[in-house]
Amino acid sequence: MSSLATAPSHTSPAGSHQALRDIAVVVSRLPADLTSLTVAASLARRYGAELDVVQVLPLPLPVADAWSFVPDPACMEWYVELREQAARQSVELQRRLDSLGVAGHVRVVESFYDAPTGVAAAAARHADLSVIARPADAPADASRAHGYFSSLLLESGRPVLMVPSATEASTLPPRHVVIAWADTSEATRAVHDAMPLLQTAETVDIVMVDPVENAIENAATFGAALSAHLGRHGVTPRVIVDKSRGRPISRIILDRASRARAQLIVAGGYGHSRMREWVIGGTTRGLFLDSPIPVLFSH
CATH class of the missing domain: 3.40.50.620 (HUPs)
Structure with a gap:
């Protein structure tokens, strides 16, 4: 060495430093989502940036009846329930954002025919930086986090800040x-x-x-x-x-x-x-x- x-x-x-004005925070229903939001808020305060909290809502494709090819009404009811859950989560995230004292907004982006990870990447293309959490343990959570991370990195054209769950x-x-x-x-x-x-x-x-x-x-x-x-x-x-x-x-x-x-x-x-x-x-x-x-x- x-x-x-x-x-x-x-x-x-x-x-004299380059601009860091828009930061996208991708919320992927992971335990460390609030950690990534808090870290992004710290960066936003330092550089005068605004946060765009992207809450991706995957919607399952409707199941058609074998005889009539009419979408199952139960699936439509499921959509209503999923959208209501997402709306409640958005309210909580906005409250959290306001408490952190930074400018920003929370938006729900629905993923219907497109992969949720690709939708997240498209949403991050208008930011200077995207931030995503990495869970501590659960393999299923890590797999989902990696899916979002790799799509953001390869499809958004923007840098990705990976934040471990224990980050201060x-x-x-x-x-x-x-x-x-x-x-x-x-x-x-x-x-x-x-x-x-x-x-x-x-x-x-x-x-x-x-x-x-x-x-x-x-x-x-x-x-x-x-x-x-x-x-x-x-x-x-x-x-x-x-x-x-x-x-x-x-x-x-x-x-x-x-x-x-x-x-x-x-x-x-x-x-x-x-x-x-x-x-x-x-x-x-x-x-x-x-x-x-x-x-x-x-x-």
Whole structure:
């Protein structure tokens, strides 16, 4: 392991950071939904953003009678009940939002023929950032959360902030950030999308695992180009180069984040196909499932 450029990061001049004005909070009927709302509110207060709380309501397709092909009236009654439940939940979410002291609104988006996850992604396309919770334990909850997360990441065109259920709202905006850097378009997009958070952080670590020499950088200058780019945005990072030695890259990043007492990891998401990463394993999967702190992913 080697370490370069040890100068600390600093806060950029007021008003110089990129805009973070609209934050979408996707409510997916998970135990940690209120955690993601509280964290998003903390970010909204810091950056003057407005919250768009998206409550997705999946509606089952109507069942047709075998003889008449008329939709079952019982299904129509079910729709009424589901919509009433969603309306009650919206009232509670709006009360919660008002109590947090930030501007925003709650809206119910119905999913009928389209997949709920795709509907959520479409709703997030007009925000600067989407926020979603990650449950602590239950496999069924984790599977549903991953479905929303992957659709948001791959279909919305926006960064996704994954918030573990135990996250304290006071840790965001983060004071200490770790960038999981690799020479990929996904990691590049993540750094760009995270710039408002990087510019207001106290320290920023660029962690590179098994970097490969190329026409731009050799072993003596790993991370120098990114450091220079961040420096022009008012961020002075520290570069850390690690070797995996057979260990999962996600584990090394998490260890570095723990040592730095980071409150946020910035990473590219799904450099390989979503199915390959989820079945075989990959950095995105490892960070999504195992990170004890929020991770900002971009694709």
